[in-house]
Amino acid sequence: MDKRETIIVAADIVGYSRLVAQSEESTIMRMRALYDEVISPAITSAGGRVIKNLGDGLLVEANSAAAALAASRQIQENVTKAQETIPSDERIRYRIGINAGSAYFTEDDVFGDVINIAARLESLARPGEICVSQAVYAQLSDDQTTPLLPLGPQFVRNIPVPVEAWRLPSPEKDAAAPEQTGSHTAPTIAVLPFEASFTNEDLRFLGDGLAEELTTQLSRFRFLFVIARNSAFTFRDRQNDLQSVARELGVSYLVTGRVRTAGSRVRVHVDLIDGKTGAQVWADRLDSEIEDLFELQDELTRATLSNVVPELGANERALSLKKPTESLNAWGLCQRGMSEQFKYTDQGVTDAFKLFTEAIEADPKFALPYALLARWHVAQVTTGRSENIPLEIQKGYARATEALQLDDRLEDAHAALGAILGIMGQDVEALKSLDRAEALNGYSPYVFYTRTYVHLFQAQIDCAAMEKAALGAIRVSPKDPIAWAQYFMLGTARWNYDLRNPADGTQDALDQACSYSNCEFFVYMIAAKFHVRFGDITVARHYLERALAKKKDLSLKMWRTFFPFRAWPAMIAETEPELETLVSFSLPRE
Numbered sequence: 170m171d172k173r174e175t176i177i178v179a180a181d182i183v184g185y186s187r188l189v190a191q192s193e194e195s196t197i198m199r200m201r202a203l204y205d206e207v208i209s210p211a212i213t214s215a216g217g218r219v220i221k222n223l224g225d226g227l228l229v230e231a232n233s234a235a236a237a238l239a240a241s242r243q244i245q246e247n248v249t250k251a252q253e254t255i256p257s258d259e260r261i262r263y264r265i266g267i268n269a270g271s272a273y274f275t276e277d278d279v280f281g282d283v284i285n286i287a288a289r290l291e292s293l294a295r296p297g298e299i300c301v302s303q304a305v306y307a308q309l310s311d312d313q314t315t316p317l318l319p320l321g322p323q324f325v326r327n328i329p330v331p332v333e334a335w336r337l338p339s340p341e342k343d344a345a346a347p348e349q350t351g352s353h354t355a356p357t358i359a360v361l362p363f364e365a366s367f368t369n370e371d372l373r374f375l376g377d378g379l380a381e382e383l384t385t386q387l388s389r390f391r392f393l394f395v396i397a398r399n400s401a402f403t404f405r406d407r408q409n410d411l412q413s414v415a416r417e418l419g420v421s422y423l424v425t426g427r428v429r430t431a432g433s434r435v436r437v438h439v440d441l442i443d444g445k446t447g448a449q450v451w452a453d454r455l456d457s458e459i460e461d462l463f464e465l466q467d468e469l470t471r472a473t474l475s476n477v478v479p480e481l482g483a484n485e486r487a488l489s490l491k492k493p494t495e496s497l498n499a500w501g502l503c504q505r506g507m508s509e510q511f512k513y514t515d516q517g518v519t520d521a522f523k524l525f526t527e528a529i530e531a532d533p534k535f536a537l538p539y540a541l542l543a544r545w546h547v548a549q550v551t552t553g554r555s556e557n558i559p560l561e562i563q564k565g566y567a568r569a570t571e572a573l574q575l576d577d578r579l580e581d582a583h584a585a586l587g588a589i590l591g592i593m594g595q596d597v598e599a600l601k602s603l604d605r606a607e608a609l610n611g612y613s614p615y616v617f618y619t620r621t622y623v624h625l626f627q628a629q630i631d632c633a634a635m636e637k638a639a640l641g642a643i644r645v646s647p648k649d650p651i652a653w654a655q656y657f658m659l660g661t662a663r664w665n666y667d668l669r670n671p672a673d674g675t676q677d678a679l680d681q682a683c684s685y686s687n688c689e690f691f692v693y694m695i696a697a698k699f700h701v702r703f704g705d706i707t708v709a710r711h712y713l714e715r716a717l718a719k720k721k722d723l724s725l726k727m728w729r730t731f732f733p734f735r736a737w738p739a740m741i742a743e744t745e746p747e748l749e750t751l752v753s754f755s756l757p758r759e
Contacts, residue, residue: 170273170274170275171273171274171275172271172272172273172274173271173272173274174269174270174271175230175231175269175270175271175272175279175283176230176231176232176233176234176236176237176267176268176269176305177228177229177230177231177267177268177269177270177272177279177283177284177287178217178227178228178229178230178231178237178240178241178265178266178267178287179226179227179228179229179265179266179267179268179284179287179288179290179291180208180226180227180229180241180244180263180264180265180266180291181225181226181227181263181264181291181292182200182225182226182261182262182263183262183263183264183296183449184262184296185225188259188261191259192259196261199252199261200224200225200261203248203251203261204222206251207244207247207248207251208227208244208248211240211243211244211247212229212240214240214243215231215232215236215237215239215240215243216231216232216236217229217230217231217232217236217237217240218230220278220279221278228279228284228287230279231267233308234267234269234301234305234308234309235308235309237267237305238267238299238301238305238309238337241265241267241299241337242299242337244263244265245263245265245297245298245299245339248261248262248263248297249297249339258410262296262297262339263296263297264291264292264294264295264296264297264298264300265291265294265298265299265300266286266287266288266289266290266291266292266293266294266299266300266301267287267290267299267300267301267302267305268283268284268286268287268290268301268302268304268305269283269302269304269305269308270282270283270286270304271283272284286302287302290302290334293334293336294336295336295339295448295449295450296339296448296449297338297339298336298337298338298339299336299337300334300335300336300337301317301334301335301336301337302333302334302335303333303334303335303686305335306333306335317335317336317337318335318336318337318338318487318490318491333686336487338491355392355393355394355500355537356392356393356394356421356422356481356485357393357394357395357396357419357420357421357422358387358393358394358395358396358420358421358422358423358424358481359384359395359396359400359401359414359415359418359420359422359423359424360380360381360383360384360387360395360396360398360401360423360424361380361401361402361404361405361408361414361423361424361425361426362376362377362380362401362402362405363376363377363379363380363425363426363427363428363437364376364408364425364426364427364428365427365428375428375435375465375466376426376428377402378466379426379428379437379466379469379470379473380398380401380402380424380426381398382466382467382470383424383470383473383474383477384396384397384398384401386470386474386612387424387474387477387478389580389609389610389611389612389613390478390610390612390613391536391537391576391578391579391580391581391609391610392537393481396418396419396420400418401418404417404418408425411423411425411442411444411447412444412445412446412447414444415442415444415445415447416444418444420444421443421444421445422441422442422443422444422450422481423441423442423444424439424440424441424442424473424477425439425440425442426438426439426440426473430459433458433459434456434457434458434459435456435457435458435459435465435469436454436455436456437454437455437456437457437469437473438452438453438454439452439453439454439455439473439476439477440452441477441480441481441484443484450480450481450484451476451477451480451481451484453476455469455472455473457469471612471644471645474612474645475612475644475645475646475647475648476648478612478646479646479648479649479650480648482507482650483648483650485504486504486505486507486508488501488504489501489502489504489505489508490505490508494524494527498531498532499528499529499531499532499535499537499538500528500535500537502524502525502527502528502531502538503524503525503528503537503538503541505524506520506521506522506523506524506525506528506538506541507521507541507650509521509524510541510545510548511650511651511687512687513552513687513688513689515554518545518548518549518554521545522542522545525538525541525542525545526538526542528541529542534575535575536572536573536575536576536579536582537572537579537581539568539569539571539572539575539582540568540569540572540579540581540582540585541581542565542568543565543566543568543569543572543582543585543586543589544581544585544588544615545565546561546562546564546565546568546589547565547585547588547589547592547619547622549561550562550565550592550733551588551592551622552689552691553691553731553732553733558733562589562592562593565585565589566586566589568585569582569585569586569589570586572585573586578609579609580606580607580609580610580613580615580616581606581613581615583602583603583605583606583609583616584602584603584606584613584615584616584619585619586602587599587600587601587602587603587606587619587620587623588619588622588623590602590623591619591622591623591624591625591626591627592622592626592733594626594627594628596623596627599623600620600623603616603619603620603623606619611645612645612646613645614642614643614645614646614649614651614655615642617638617639617641617642617645618638618639618642618651618654618655618658620634620635620638620641621635621638621639621642621655621658621661621662622658624638624662625658625661625734625736626734626735627735628735630662630665630736632662632663632665632666632672633662635658635661635662635665636659636662636663638658639655639656639658639659639662640659642655642658643655643656643659650687652685653682653683653684653685653687653688653689653692654682654688654689656678656679656681656682656685657678657679657682657688657689657692657695659674659678660674660675660676660677660678660679660682660695660696661695663675663678664695664740665736665740668739668740668743669743671699675699676696676699676700676703679692679695679696679699680696682696683696683712683715689719690715690716690717690719690720690723691716691720691731691732693712693713693715693716693719694712694713694716694723694728694751696712697709697710697712697713697716697751698744698747698748698751699747700712701747701750701751702744702747709750709751709754710754710755713751713754713755713756714755717755717756723756723757724756724757724758724759725748725751725752725756725757725758725759726758726759728741728748728756729741
């Protein structure tokens with residue numbers, strides 16, 4: 170078995186089963202013609218070779234990232250051109266994923282994570298798109314002619330850490346932002362009744378009940394306009410033309426689903442559809458046991474929301490990146506601002522503030538940018554960036570109050586106010602604000618996450634409550650863009666049960682936080698100290714190097730007074746021996 174570095178291209182036909190069901194002979198003939206006339210020549214001209222041809226999919230090895238992208242781009246463009254006269258719903262479209270890394274080769278097969286991740290990247294791509302990994306993107310960094318758009322960290326099945334992904338839009342008309350009718354028009358969404366392939370009335374009730382419950386819970390998110398159940402359910406038998414359904418309902422997104430059973434198990438397939446193009450934004454399946462139908466419905470609702478909401482948010486942020494800033498309305502500016510904020514770099518944070526401010530100027534009566542600015546000021550304090558904490562708190566309080574004056578049902582505004590009151594030491598008032606936020610939307614990860622800061626800033630940290638809040642944030646949104654912070658607060662809570670003998674799972678939570686590429690430098694610092702304590706010197710050095718790379722002026726002197734919460738001096742004192750070890754590695758003393 171030969172191991173070597175390689176570039177892997179995974180391609181798959183979108184909706185192959187549907188196309189074959191419509192016209193088997195025609196689909197197979199067109200597919201073979203496309204392979205002979207378009208795909209094979211593109212691969213050959215790029216110096217690639219086909220590892221596997223599965224009929225509806227391909228696995229290809231290329232000799233460089235540039236060659237792989239060029240061939241993939243040529244395939245997508247020529248496949249589109251070759252089918253211009255074919256009705257849209259009958260066209261063959263490919264998704265393509267490209268990854269770089271080490272693989273094991275035999276005479277007739279190839280193995281390794283590089284293959285698995287390429288396949289997962291392919292599944293992240295929309296029809297007609299190409300999706301590449303960070304490893305591929307890094308090799309293309311000098312290519313200024315390819316408009317790759319960032320998707321950010323993406324969770325993919327069976328891969329333990331997020332994958333940084335980039336996308337090249339389809340040569341066909343790309344999924345665009347919904348038509349805007351106002352200065353801050355937010356996305357609209359409808360949940361269609363879930364299809365069921367059974368006659369059992371109890372289980373048919375489950376499908377309708379799940380769609381109804383999703384409609385109810387999605388309406389709790391103030392950034393969404395959700396179409397009422399009665400309107401959406403009139404389209405029960407018209408789900409073969411989702412673009413028409415979306416157009417008639419006037420929505421930018423549709424949630425569709427199918428319920429299947431096998432014995433005592435239920436499988437639910439859920440899709441998030443771009444209403445304007447009919448493109449699939451996200452899809453997944455959820456499995457569970459049938460015991461109590463109402464409990465099952467609640468479980469499936471939680472699982473679906475934990476995926477649909479972050480995927481919709483990620484898509485909205487991606488759409489905002491496709492337009493010039495000057496053409497964005499207040500909603501688009503908020504999305505672009507969040508994209509910058511979630512980078513957690515100095516430049517990203519600065520740009521986020523500017524974009525949120527521009528959103529307010531674009532629509533002074535839109536509450537969301539005020540709440541996002543309040544969150545921004547909270548983050549300035551909690552990430553150690555603020556140079557004037559009292560002023561930061563004052564400004565954050567003002568912005569949260571302004572948001573609530575415009576919309577007192579905006580959960581983010583209540584949560585940001587709760588965090589600010591917690592930083593001020595007003596625990597009772599802070600928790601009241603957060604209780605109000607949770608009552609408005611119990612599926613908001615930010616509501617749970619801000620509770621961790623209220624407890625962190627207490628004179629005596631309530632570790633159990635802080636741990637519960639962090640776990641709640643992770644549970645309701647495991648794909649959240651600030652998942653690193655959720656795991657960091659989980660680790661911090663567990664550490665503070667006993668500073669000398671932290672609770673089980675402390676280091677695991679910190680290591681998980683470090684696995685996110687957008688985590689802050691201080692996550693690496695605290696994780697490094699724990700690895701020193703437990704003798705993992707190589708890992709400790711690695712984390713210290715990453716901390717120093719993110720924070721150029723990091724020093725022991727700065728670190729000792731970095732955080733403003735009251736428990737920090739005790740946490741520093743307890744780790745002095747480990748800090749001295751980090752100084753002996755490369756941490757500057759001053």
